[in-house]
Amino acid sequence: MPKGPTLSADMAAFSDRLGHRFERPALLQRALTHASAGSATRPHNQRLEFLGDRVLGLVMAETLFSADKDATEGQLAPRFNALVRKEACAAIARKIDLGAVLRLGRSEMISGGRRKEALLGDAMEAVLAAVYLDAGLEAARAVILSHWDDKIEQVDADARDPKTALQEWAQARGEAPPRYVELDRDGPPHAPVFTIEAQLQDGRRAQGKAGAKRQAEQAAAQALLRQVAQE
Structure with missing residues (x-):
């Protein structure tokens, strides 16, 4: 070049x-x-x-x-x-x-x-x-x-999969596994951006965005882990 x-x-x-x-x-x-x-x-x-x-x-x-x-x-x-x-x-x-x-x-x-x-x-x-x-x-x-x-x-510390870590956190407290809900899908078909919300049984929730659904779920799980850690 x-x-x-x-x-x-x-x-x-x-x-x-x-x-x-x-x-x-x-x-x-x-x-x-x-x-x-x-x-x-x-x-x-x-x-x-x-x-x-x-x-x-x-x-x-x-x-x-x-x-x-x-x-x-x-x-x-x-x-x-x-x-x-x-x-x-x-x-x-x-x-x-x-x-x-x-x-x-x-x-x-x-x-x-x-x-x-x-x-x-x-x-x-x-x-x-x-x-x-x-x-x-x-x-x-x-x-x-x-x-x-x-x-x-x-x-x-970062190597732990956020979804797995969040599920273990919930199970350790006798809660049901987290749910992941797709709230939005934006952008062109070749480059979508997903907005996913991770939800805990006790009502706590957090969102994540990424260009792949799995990555958006991971981001939502990570955000929710940070939330429960601060609380």
């Missing part, structure tokens, strides 16, 4: 927050372009998202494999899933304010695309691919480990 034009001030500031100076700025511009803003002359980030997911996966698999040499595959797998899932990527994206520089089409901007979990997570993966293509695996590894360091440290 050619080097292309220089970055805008906002994208240059984002590059600084990310911790990587791009030799080929066009890679970052593409990584931050959602499909809704893509065109024949402005490629979008879906292919980069595919690659970035694999780059992140390799770095996290190697990191976990090296960090705990006695861990079994059954112990490593949930830790890995906690670090690479869309919610984790979206959390990093929010930390470095990726949404502020995300290029979106009009419909996505109107519907709050800069805050959507799925869009942020996908774009974060695309950005990691851009770093990889720009400077190689070691550069991508450095960026990943610098932003995921806190998550790696607390991975055992």
